[in-house]
Amino acid sequence: MGCLMALSVQAQTDSTAKSTAAEIIQPQLRPSPLALAQYKTETCYLKLTYGQPMRKGREIFGKLEPYGKIWRTGANEATELTITKEVKLAGRSVRPGTYTLFTIPNPDSWTIVLNSELGQWGAFNYKAENDYLRVDVPAQKNDQVYEALTFRFEETEAGADLHLMWDDVRVRIPFAFVK
Numbered sequence: 001m002g003c004l005m006a007l008s009v010q011a012q013t014d015s016t017a018k019s020t021a022a023e024i025i026q027p028q029l030r031p032s033p034l035a036l037a038q039y040k041t042e043t044c045y046l047k048l049t050y051g052q053p054m055r056k057g058r059e060i061f062g063k064l065e066p067y068g069k070i071w072r073t074g075a076n077e078a079t080e081l082t083i084t085k086e087v088k089l090a091g092r093s094v095r096p097g098t099y100t101l102f103t104i105p106n107p108d109s110w111t112i113v114l115n116s117e118l119g120q121w122g123a124f125n126y127k128a129e130n131d132y133l134r135v136d137v138p139a140q141k142n143d144q145v146y147e148a149l150t151f152r153f154e155e156t157e158a159g160a161d162l163h164l165m166w167d168d169v170r171v172r173i174p175f176a177f178v179k
Helices: none
Strands: 008-015 015-022 032-041 045-051 079-081 086-087 092-094 097-104 109-115 132-153 159-177
Touching: 032 132, 032 159, 045 132, 045 159, 092 132
Parallel strands: none
Antiparallel strands: 008 015, 032 045, 045 079, 079 097, 086 092, 086 159, 097 109, 109 132, 132 159
């Protein structure tokens, strides 16, 4: 936690007092705050770090985020997924490590992309040759409308599902823990 301090300096010159106050710089708030979803067992830890954009009355998928185009899956920096033990993502093996998570939204299914290049801003410099894995998962309509892009892990018999929810869309990304 930081501390801001206002400083007042007074000097006297020829019996005339002058007062100067230091300028206080306020921190800039991100319009899309940094958010985190995580899931931990005794042997495996999954952590997703993402920028959390808001809907603000906009139609998201098919409009703001076009169908069939690579998406950073969040705002600001590209979303990153850390995995500490081998898992299966939609049945495909994934080694431990940190990956950039991109997606390609479509009305009925999404392509989930794990990319090996970290520290990307958005998807502007995305390179398919750095893809580690691509899998397709179904997309479905939600009964609820989510104002903020939200990721949540939910425990399953095989491991944990990562749910992406925004606007009226839900995408389930299944992770199975390798024994």
